Amino acid sequence: MSKKTPPSELASTHEVLNQTPPLTGHNLYAGDAALREAVQHNGGHWAEDDLQRYGEVCGRPEMIQRGFDANEFKPSFEPDDRVGNRVDLVRYHPAYHQLMQLALSEGLHSSPWTDPKPGAHVVRAAKYYLHSQLEAGHGCPVTMTFASVPSIRLAPALAGEWLPKITDRGYDPSNRPHTEKTSVTIGMGMTEKQGGSDVRANTTTAIPLGDGSYELVGHKWFTSAPMCDAFLMLAQTDAGLSCFLVPRWRPDGSKNPIQVQRLKNKAGNVSNASSEIELRGALGWLVDEEGRGVNAIIEMVAVTRFDCMIGSSGGQRQAVVQAIYNASRRSAFGKTLIDQPLMQNVLADLQLEVEGSIAMTLRMARAFDRPENEHEKLLMRLGTAVGKYWICKRTPHHAYEAMECLGGNGVIENFITARLYRDAPINAIWEGSGNIQALDVLRAVAKTPAVLTNWLDEIEQSRGADAQLDRAIDRLKKQLADMDQVEYRARRLVDQLALTMQSHLLVQGGNSAVAEAFIASRLGAEGAHNTGCLPTGLDIKTLIERGNPLVV
Structure with a gap:
């Protein structure tokens, strides 16, 4: 029998290095600080x-x-x-x-x-x-x-x-x-x-x-x-x-x-x-x-819109999970991605979006739990439209930014980020697209002005906690008092209704690092921002740790 010739060194083309194994076997609740606190x-x-x-x-x-x-x-x-x-x-x-x-x-x-x-x-x-x-x-x-x-x-x-x-x-x-x-x-x-x-x-x-x-x-x-x-x-x-x-x-x-x-x-x-x-x-x-078909079906639609908030918040969370997990195990230019300042800015910003989304979603869940309470009932009437509009609208870009954190792997179908990105627009369109939600807010305010007063009263509970939030509340009230071309401006108004509410809820949540970063980046003088453009001086480490699925 002839002796086998060993394979050439050239036959072995590569080792799999610097790639991240799938994330499984973790506790989705234990690793989610924002959810546990909410x-x-x-x-x-x-x-x-x-x-x-x-x-x-x-x-x-x-x-x-x-x-x-x-x-x-x-x-x-x-x-x-x-x-x-x-x-x-x-x-x-x-x-x-x-x-x-x-x-x-x-x-x-x-x-x-x-x-x-x-x-x-x-x-x-x-x-x-x-x-x-x-x-x-x-x-x-x-x-x-x-x-x-x-x-x-x-x-x-x-x-x-x-x-x-x-x-x-x-x-x-x-x-x-x-x-x-x-x-x-x-x-x-x-x-x-x-x-x-x-x-x-x-x-x-x-x-x-x-x-x-x-x-x-x-x-x-x-x-x-x-x-x-x-x-x-x-x-x-x-x-x-x-x-x-x-x-x-x-x-x-x-x-x-x-x-x-x-x-x-x-x-x-x-x-x-x-x-x-x-x-x-x-x-x-x-x-x-x-x-009375609309009256009957609207009972169902209000709940489906609330579930759109839940689903989009969950999509945001899973996107952050994948981005932080990948960044903590992959290196580039001689350093782990999660240790690089610009990546830290992006990851912290992605986590901030989840913080605001889950805070608002579970606050509306609390309102659902108390339909006999007039304040909660009015909050829920506006909250399902504002929350569905804002959270679902923010999710597609959020999914894209998280996908980018994985590089080319992020767009491959056997990485979950590709699916998260494809799924992300659905909740923004289903059960009434963005314009429908914004117009529903105007309709609710016109029919029952108390819903807006009630919303602002809720936010006012956090007045004095942050000067930027105080100024944002004052700007919002001024914008709401101006009814000129209000339909044309409806999206901008709902944006601010959502952001000031999220800021208030994070203040009430008690984590100063989260509230400060959210307000500084979402309500600061620069206004709307691109992901990864957080101002300096924030507690980025805490934000990333809160998003890390393996930090309990």
Whole structure:
């Protein structure tokens, strides 16, 4: 037998050096100082052990992999079965169902409704913030199911039949009638191609059948999660735009004619099937009264907008996690990235954005927990629009800056930063884009001036803590007193409503390093800034440590 020739030295082309292994096996809650403090400050202290537990669950390698798998293997649509029967079936990768099962088993769709108590919305928001860092797309049906409850409660008969199944912690994705299930999910169908956000332009019609049910005929341009068991939909009656609960199957077991035309090919949020559908005489039941469709559906929309705040805050947090982790383990020009001053400026600034986002999100969660309190009720009315506008609007650029911290790796699909970037614009567009939110703020103020007075009263609690904040509050009041071209200036006004509120909340949060840096960079004389342009003299080390997922 001949002796084997050893390989040439040239056959070995490289060693893998100066690359960062995947971040797994960490506790997402324990490593998030901003979240832990916001939970405590807003009344969720009683769930500390449960949040620690769930933070560990969300850091497990198999959970993180499910997020990747659900996005790599997109949903597919089968309009008919193999012999031609219409089935309108959307198939998902098993990882999607595993993530859904996890979310529902944790009560992310129901816990404040089934166990209302002080801090219930705060704790649910904190858990959803952790969960959303695994994967964003499957959160759509979780949110819609959660948000459907206030609207369905407007119809007591429907509520009696449907709410026990909506709030059940099981997950049943089987393609069969809701009458055969103990747990269901709920979607929504408002948007039509001719109206978009102007739902009053909807042309779908609903004709009463005389037995309390209606027949809906029309077309919906966006219906996400089309495998939900029922949908809240808007349609025109003789009395005007009305809201209906439309099941995917009729009570007799026959298929309701909700026909999926196609799945949308989206830039992001790809694990979530978004569809275009036609209603061809679909059975539905009235929610609230005829002509009060907007009033009924707005109960749902307010909650979905709040969840957009949670999801975008979670996206920001995961982006910071990846940026700081990579910078702490990768070197360039003879130094670890995290030790280089300009990178420190960027990382600290990215963390500051998260600090403001989570402070505002959990403050609004606290308001949700106290709907009987007039101050909290008014705060929530303005806060869901302001917060949804600002936090979701800030997230795409934030995701890009974090992605850049990873260099070329950041844009590769098997690094999570690429997905975070693709997903980032979705919440800014879904449930009313930026202009809609800004105009909603003006509408709320015009209809109920007390919402603005209440907002400013909240911020005034921090007057005297920082001179720059005091000046920003005074400027804001002056701008709000000027109604000239107010719609044209609406975005600027909402920007300042958000920034002054975030600054106030961080002052109240008690960490002087965070509050000082946020106010100096967001409210300082330089005004709006690019990421990584923090002024000198700030406690950058503390900010980065607060963002570091491995510093507990």
